[in-house]
Amino acid sequence: MKLTVNGVEHEIDVDPRTLLVHAIREQVGLTGTHVGCLTGDCGACTVVVDGQTTKSCSVLALSAEGSAVETIESLADGDDLHPVQQAFWDEFGFQCGFCLPGMLLTAKELVESTPDPTDDDILRAIDGNLCRCTGYNTIVAAVRKAARS
Amino acid sequence: MAALPARVGIGSSPRKRDGAALLTGRALFLDDHRPEGLLHAVVVRSEVAHGRIRAIDTAAAAAAPGVALVLTGAEAAKHAGPVPYFIDPAARGGNRTDIRCLQVDKVVHVGQPVAAVVAASRHEAQAAADLVRITYDVLPHVLDARAAMAQDAPRLYEDWPGNVVAHNRYGSGDPDAALAAADVVVEGELRIARTTTAPIEPRGYLASWQGDRLTVHASCQNPHQLRWMLSVSLGVDESRIRIVTAKVGGSFGLKMQGHPEETLVALLSLLADAPVKWVEDRRETLMAGAREQVHRFRVGATSDGRITGLVNEIVADIGALTAQAGWAMPNMSATTQPSGYAVQDVRVELDIVCTNKPPCNAARGFGKDAAHFVMERAVDLVARELGMDPAEVRRRNFVREFPYRTATGLNIDSGDFDGLLDKTLDAVDYAGIRRGQAESRERGRYLGVGLGFELTPESSDSPGTFVSGFDTTTVRMSVTGMVTVLTGVTSPGGGNDTGIAQIVATELGVPIEWVELVQGDTDRCPNGFGNFSGRSMVVGGGSATLAARDVRAKLLAVAARLFETSEVDIRDGIASGGGRELPVPEVARALLTRAFAIGDIEPVLESTRAYKPGNINHVPDELGRIQPYPTYSSSLHAAVVEVDAETGKVTLADYVMTHDCGTMINPALVEGQARGAVTMGLGSALSEQLVFAADGSLASNRFKSYLLPRAGDIPLLRMIHQVTPSPFAMHGNKGAGEAGVGGAQAAVANAVEDALAPFGVTVRGVPLSPPNVLALIDEARP
Amino acid sequence: MRYTRPADVDGVTAALADGDAVVVGGGTMVVPEMTHGRVRPSAVVDLAKAGLAGIARDGDGWVIGAMTTYTELARSNVPLLATAARGITGGPQIRNRGTVGGSASYANPSSDVPAVLVALGARMRLARRGGAREVPAAEFFAGAFRTAREPDEVLTAITVPDTAAAPGYVKFKLVEGSWPIVTAAALAGPTIRVVLGGAAAAPVVVELERASWRARLRSEVDRLLTEPWDDVLAPGHYRARIAPVIAARAVAGALEEA
Structure with missing residues (x-):
């Protein structure tokens, strides 16, 4: 199949059961997208498919043929961090960093679609992303900061 | 004597130093390592809570596509001994059992490892694992600790007198008299349900052998203890084992070593003659218990609210026994009473009890x-x-x-x-x-x-375990003035690497950007004990301080020689004295390239120090x-x-x-x-x-x-x-x-x-x- | 396993006619089930390109394509369904991907969609090779994870009639991350209908008079909720206990009563 990730088309061999997350990690070789549960609950595998955040453990790779997939690796522009990344760094919005790629892509979708999000908007937006380290307060602060920048 | 450096770095909050790699997805966690020729393992687990293994039929699994190896407990036992305990119950007067990487005769909880499959892909390994047929003579099981304490309860470990690992009593004074004399006595019960730490990154290991040398990448908190443990279970000299635990995606105690899969994956790699990786499925991660205990307590007090006595009976359900440290946690539930309250008449009775549930792991x-x-x-x-x-x-x-x-x-x-x-x-x-x-x-x-x-x-x-109250750090300055800190403590995500860098930068008087941290690599870091018990900044930070002070002292001595004055200082990467200034890198280079001109200063800009904090006393009192x-x-x-x-x-x-x-x-x-x-x-x-x-x-x-x-x-x-x-x-x-x-x-x-x-x-x-x-x-x- | 992604409904029904195929909509339910081996299909039919997404007006009602996502629904004016869609658990990633048709076809008792569709008097459009039929939502949801859909059929759309009744929707979860424990979808018109989700294997319909709803609600729920749903999150007796409470809150919301 052909899988377009971060604007690059990859010709890869997949079994029909292969999940998008495994295709991205193992075939395309981009390991910033993480596997936390494979049940669609934790959000660590979040990617953007055709402009919308998606849990890539709940999508068959073949379903993404013809779609534009974006991963965490596309967020920064070279060494220049995206404002959402910078805000998470400044506000200590992560500790171990394992949930971070999913959080960042979810946060980016929110700040791009909702110019001045309320705290409730932020909580709803990151409702599908589990973090076990931070207690979320600093993540909410980071999203708030990113929305303002 | 030179002035102490300004402590601008300590007490400030620089951002996490590993941020850029984590934020961009470049950081490599365990599952991100994919060496050439990598094979994948899946563990076949018991589906019964208690039973004797009668037969394991691996033929269909072995013949399945992509399969390189199917291993049973009996075969594994020929190559690997029991997993040594992090804290041996026998050393604490308790009952013990041999913990195997794969069960040989008997299973004592659903989910216990019985066999393992290695295949070219995770999917093929899973498909083959589903074909392994295990037949059991099912035995009665017990899931409740109180019931497990009954005389006629099913016995997990048949050579024990019961299911109690240890019964201990703690405290001082005469709590019975205190309660009898109290104005009021209240009774209470507290049932703490079983939870789990559930880091978002599951546990995982990647083992590979280069000839007779073993390298294990692990999502683990304690690389040096893991090296020792594998050395014992596999019978391989420690000098031939390297453990690397670079990035860990949260742990909270779960990833302290002692799990059967550590030995198992190393053995699978040896037998398959290829790198083998195993990463938990979330359902496996969720089996790890964190705490489950019932407290029944009586507390006496005077009418004006002064607590005079406490009796607490704890029954702790640890599930099956584990070589991991988790079984010992209830001891601390006892010894930490009565917390910061001035009550001297206290008795805490503790029963640590096994049931047919998965083990409790450190949490x-x-x-x-x-x-x-x-x-x-x-x-x-x-x-x-x-x-x-x-x-x-x-x-x-x-x-x-x-x-x-x-x-x-x-x-x-x-x-x-x-x-x-x-x-x-x-x-x-x-x-x-x-x-x-x-x-x-x-x-x-x-x-x-x-x-x-x-x-x-x-x-x-x-005492006598690898729960250590000290740790060791090396601080090394290169000829360019850059600083490498190699420490025995590890960071599963909390950020002590940043804290230690702050301390080293402050102590040396150099910018924090010059300081590189190396953790979690047994070939590079000095002997240490990793991460547990809130220790990393106390003993990692303390040992880094001592080592940094040694290096600073050396730099000051060189600067004094160069400036021809004893009044020298180093701040912000600049050495100064006698009205002259020199960047620290030039001081370093002076010592390391003109050692004979400098004179009788030993040309080493490196120190390895251990730090033992005070207040620890292992001499038992009366x-x-x-x-x-x-x-x-x-x-x-x-x-x-x-x-x-x-x-x-x-x-x-x-x-x-x-x-x-x-x-x-x-x-x-x-x-x-x-x-x-x-x-x-x-x-x-x-x-x-x-x-x-x-x-x-x-x-x-x-x-x-x-x-x-x-x-x-x-x-x-x-x-x-x-x-x-x-x-x-x-x-x-x-x-x-x-x-x-x-x-x-x-x-x-x-x-x-x-x-x-x-x-x-x-x-x-x-x-x-x-x-x-x-x-x-x-x-x-x- | 075969994978097909037909370009239209005919292609879908043709693929389903062959036998043991699983339909994948958004995938949020069935793909994890496949990953963990609880569903082992010989073929997968992916609806992504079958042209089944979108919400349209049709006479005096709505036609909602089976592949319409929660995110699209949340932006719509479909009563109750838009509200329920906004509150779907799992984050925007799930709302972006999960579909109303997928949720209906999965028929998890602990989910929002079935009870809402029953409350709305929705009709389910099913297609099979060479034919189509419509089933009222109340008949479609046959039990836990069971619907009136035959293995060779696909749910293509859901029609929802306009209603003048006032909507009220309440979802009770243990915490943010849990499945719904009890949901209540109320429509208050000349009479009051409140449909309970999560409380039993299939939605439970409670009809009440406006004048006496408060007095009658508890006994009606008790009468109708004979076999409450029981799972690891909450025992049946707990669901039965709070079902009237959640129902009353939904009705009060519809009537804008405090």
């Missing part, structure tokens, strides 16, 4: 959480019995003179518990909440406030008590809750934690640790519970049934700091990272009971999930 709090929880419940029950305010009862019983030897022998280094209480009550507006409570009750709203005091012994040292902790962090928590009396749902309205971990090296990282621990406590207080079906299988096997807090569940956790430096630690810092679990549990439980006071509810356990809270209300209704 943030390490049992100390339960000690606080039970004490805070006892204090609230005394207050209720006496009609006193719970805050006042706490104040009447706090320890105020330090160091203070507790009834169980701990030596509390320092603290200001009244200060914690005052700050917390003020911040949460305790008086205002009390005023508003009556009015809201009239409107059918049930608001409550609860307090939880926590005294968290940290940086433990358990009661046989030892003192294994240098520092005691303390905190006071206030939770404000609203309870929906029609559904039993508890909503957190406000939360304040006043935290005292002595000097803070990086306050933002301290707050991160504290908020994470509090959130874990809130989860176990309100929603988290591992539920087992009657057959011993795990019913709560995904994040829709094991309910971790999500963002919308957690209010702003307001942090207030109090700094009472430890006299026994290098910078006056105390451990941070565990404080919060027990305090949060206690504050929430007390708040729920307070909110539902009109019903006369008595909280007797957690989680206080809506069904459980509604049951409490029903039970209290006339």
